[in-house]
Amino acid sequence: MSDALQTLDDEAQNALSPELAPAPLFKRMVAFAMDFILIVLLLQLLAHFMPSFWDVHTQEEFKNLLQQATLLPKDEQMDSEEMARFIQQSDLSPETYEMLMAMVVWACFLPIMYFFIGERFFNGKSLGKATFGLSSVPMGGENLPPHSFRQFLRALCKGLSALLLITPFLLPGLMNFLFCFINRKRRCLHDIIGGSLTVQQTRQADPSE
Numbered sequence: 001m002s003d004a005l006q007t008l009d010d011e012a013q014n015a016l017s018p019e020l021a022p023a024p025l026f027k028r029m030v031a032f033a034m035d036f037i038l039i040v041l042l043l044q045l046l047a048h049f050m051p052s053f054w055d056v057h058t059q060e061e062f063k064n065l066l067q068q069a070t071l072l073p074k075d076e077q078m079d080s081e082e083m084a085r086f087i088q089q090s091d092l093s094p095e096t097y098e099m100l101m102a103m104v105v106w107a108c109f110l111p112i113m114y115f116f117i118g119e120r121f122f123n124g125k126s127l128g129k130a131t132f133g134l135s136s137v138p139m140g141g142e143n144l145p146p147h148s149f150r151q152f153l154r155a156l157c158k159g160l161s162a163l164l165l166i167t168p169f170l171l172p173g174l175m176n177f178l179f180c181f182i183n184r185k186r187r188c189l190h191d192i193i194g195g196s197l198t199v200q201q202t203r204q205a206d207p208s209e
Helices: 002-014 025-053 056-070 080-089 094-121 127-131 148-164 170-182 189-194
Strands: 134-138 196-200
Touching (some): 025 056, 025 148, 094 148, 148 170, 189 196
Antiparallel strands (some): 134 196
16 A cells, blocks of 8 residues: 555655645644644634533433543543443433534544635634644646645545544554655655645745835
């Protein structure tokens, strides 16, 4: 699989406009850290406000579940099988199960949409990227129209990878971002899937100056 991804990367680099160069890696890391912190805050807001859409009994049952979960040993909290067994043995009501499943779906959906909105509607810029003047552009050049499906695939891969970083399954998510260290254009796996490159935007000279 790694050979196939490297081949895609090499082919895309052959089509890359010579004036495009990858953005500084340090800026990309700090920009992603800002995005990651914002996503974590949004997930916390989701966990805080979403139970209010269910009845009081469901909210209380959910609160008790969280309190019991905090009493578990740290290694069990990080073990997905142990947590699944814990939830199963908690004998939750169907409404609470429904709420938990809804929270899981929304937790997966939120990071993906965060990155997709930046890709699609803000010229390849998340809030972190915009802070440092970075943007993701098609590998063929900045003037080419981006493909919405490739943008969604990029956001899907990046969003899920960011989400995995706060779960026991952080290794696959980490590998996505570490992929930039083994190719010449410093492209993460989500860049290759999206056919994009993150660049430093340059200030256009004003003809009147």
